[in-house]
Amino acid sequence: MRENPYLSAVSQLRTLVPNRWDIVAIPLIFGVVFAIVIGVRQMAAPVEVLQTTAITLDPANLPEYALRTVLRMLAALVASLVFTLVYGALAAKSRRLAVVLIPLLDVLQSVPVLGYLSFTVTFFLGLFPHSVAGAELAAIFAIFTSQAWNMTFSFYQSLITVPHDLDEAARAFRFSSWQRFWRLDVPFAMPGLIWNMMMSMSGGWFFVVASEAITVGDNHITLPGIGAYVATAIEHKDLSAVGWAILAMTVVILLYDQLMFRPLVAWADKFRFENVGSQLAPESWLLSLFQRARFVQRAAAPVGRAIGALLRLPNAQFRLPIGVRVRWAPPARLLDVAWYALLALGALWTVQTVFDYLAASLGWSDLFTTLRLGAYTMIRVIVLIALATVVWVPIGVAIGLRPKLAEKVQPLAQFLAAFPANLLFPVAVVLMVHFALDPNIWLAPLMILGTQWYILFNVIAGASTFPTDFTEAAENFHITGFLWWRKVMLPGIFPFYVTGAITASGGAWNASIVAEAVSWGDTKLTAAGLGSYIAQMTDAGDYPRIVLGIAVMSAFVILFNRLLWRPLYGYAERRLRLD
Numbered sequence: 001m002r003e004n005p006y007l008s009a010v011s012q013l014r015t016l017v018p019n020r021w022d023i024v025a026i027p028l029i030f031g032v033v034f035a036i037v038i039g040v041r042q043m044a045a046p047v048e049v050l051q052t053t054a055i056t057l058d059p060a061n062l063p064e065y066a067l068r069t070v071l072r073m074l075a076a077l078v079a080s081l082v083f084t085l086v087y088g089a090l091a092a093k094s095r096r097l098a099v100v101l102i103p104l105l106d107v108l109q110s111v112p113v114l115g116y117l118s119f120t121v122t123f124f125l126g127l128f129p130h131s132v133a134g135a136e137l138a139a140i141f142a143i144f145t146s147q148a149w150n151m152t153f154s155f156y157q158s159l160i161t162v163p164h165d166l167d168e169a170a171r172a173f174r175f176s177s178w179q180r181f182w183r184l185d186v187p188f189a190m191p192g193l194i195w196n197m198m199m200s201m202s203g204g205w206f207f208v209v210a211s212e213a214i215t216v217g218d219n220h221i222t223l224p225g226i227g228a229y230v231a232t233a234i235e236h237k238d239l240s241a242v243g244w245a246i247l248a249m250t251v252v253i254l255l256y257d258q259l260m261f262r263p264l265v266a267w268a269d270k271f272r273f274e275n276v277g278s279q280l281a282p283e284s285w286l287l288s289l290f291q292r293a294r295f296v297q298r299a300a301a302p303v304g305r306a307i308g309a310l311l312r313l314p315n316a317q318f319r320l321p322i323g324v325r326v327r328w329a330p331p332a333r334l335l336d337v338a339w340y341a342l343l344a345l346g347a348l349w350t351v352q353t354v355f356d357y358l359a360a361s362l363g364w365s366d367l368f369t370t371l372r373l374g375a376y377t378m379i380r381v382i383v384l385i386a387l388a389t390v391v392w393v394p395i396g397v398a399i400g401l402r403p404k405l406a407e408k409v410q411p412l413a414q415f416l417a418a419f420p421a422n423l424l425f426p427v428a429v430v431l432m433v434h435f436a437l438d439p440n441i442w443l444a445p446l447m448i449l450g451t452q453w454y455i456l457f458n459v460i461a462g463a464s465t466f467p468t469d470f471t472e473a474a475e476n477f478h479i480t481g482f483l484w485w486r487k488v489m490l491p492g493i494f495p496f497y498v499t500g501a502i503t504a505s506g507g508a509w510n511a512s513i514v515a516e517a518v519s520w521g522d523t524k525l526t527a528a529g530l531g532s533y534i535a536q537m538t539d540a541g542d543y544p545r546i547v548l549g550i551a552v553m554s555a556f557v558i559l560f561n562r563l564l565w566r567p568l569y570g571y572a573e574r575r576l577r578l579d
Helices: 005-016 020-043 048-052 059-093 095-110 113-127 133-145 148-159 164-172 177-206 208-212 226-235 239-271 285-292 294-311 332-359 364-400 403-418 421-435 444-450 452-464 468-476 481-515 530-540 543-575
Strands: 213-216 219-222 517-520 523-526
Touching (some): 020 294, 059 095, 059 133, 059 208, 059 226, 095 148, 095 481, 133 208, 133 213, 148 177, 148 481, 164 177, 177 208, 177 239, 177 452, 208 481, 239 285, 285 294, 364 452, 364 530, 364 543, 421 444, 421 517, 421 523, 444 452, 444 481, 452 481, 517 530
Antiparallel strands (some): 517 523
16 A cells, blocks of 8 residues: 555654643753853853852852852763773773773872862963863862762773673674674663762762862862852851752752653663563653653654764774785784883883972971871771671662662762761861860761762662572572572672772772861861871972872772772672673
């Protein structure tokens, strides 16, 4: 039967007419675009605006401050995602590069946010000396450093634990490296990566005060945002302003949960690796809205086809000209020796450069002081990691295995993870002064706010991606109690836990910068530790001691990762793959 051309034209025309779902979807899209345009225009403003416009504690300004902060965090998250895909893939796919990139990632994670700010503020301000863009880029970069490492570790962990049968399927289909990356590696890593994106976004809130109210030596920069609002409220001891900031943060966290992360979690559920379909899939009203919005779907179709064609592209093949042949190639062992020798020379040169810089103004007593302070901070980190493991692993498994419960708990977990410790400083300072408590002990709980959530979110990600057929097999064999934890669940989530524990360790070291030196107005409390040492040297603009503190902190983190977490990573890769 021939198709009626008139009916076909009418059908095509109907797809271009917005339906009732488009009435909601289209304004949301334009609203997001409008907010981004406002943020970009404000970045191009003259730098004098920061000097003439002071941060006020009027709650009416909080919506504008919240918008500026959210745009900075989203920009940092996009940069973190790009960094994750490139860096994680290079580390997982190249044995030689992994020898450099993974220890370097340990170092980058261990460097505190204030350490980055100390050396990047002048650089970014120099790039745009007459524009707010320099200060904005410095703030975005600082937030980026609190987000990227966690996501990269998660992506790397997923790539090195891809099940063997999926790897064999990719080989059978003769995927090129490009096709395998986008059609196997990224989809397999997506559920865990999205949960770590949520953790990274929440972790960015922890350092938003430091990134928006920057003080490095003589440089004092304050950017409009919730972080700067909180810093001003703490400086003026305004508890009501702190309360308004908490309310604004609650609204923002709920909005980006509903508008970004809930749709991403629901979308990524289709990438779960299992043989039996999940009975309870996560849902998102926004994802359903855009799937039913006829005009939006039609308008986005060309973009989707272009992206699909790009992801299906084979690798470009490099062919030598006719008659040209490679008659000799160095053996792999010789390349390894040359590569490791080059790395050793580079490491020696770096150590010698740093030593010469520090020896010019510091002595051995400074080194011994930082080592002692680093030991104090390390003890706090170990204790907090142990406590977070005992508390959050069972809770994370319970949440991850129940999608409906995860939907209800997710906003609360994100809010608690995003809640900056700075807002609890007034309570901590007042209580410790009132009861004459020892700051060396009682300031440590503030560090757990930058530690526990990494473990919780990674365990949730591991439990939520745990194959349903494995749990059903355990039920059929009546495996329960401690045996179920030891033989079924703990091996299944172990790679995710190791990722969370590594990033938790780095997060705790970073949190020490703000947790070991707190203030409320003129009242200041300090705990002996490497974090308070770096914070004090940063305020003083003492760059040699800043470098020394960062170097010692990096050494502690690298040794801890090399001696404990990396062997556990290797064990998870060899023995605990979901095959």
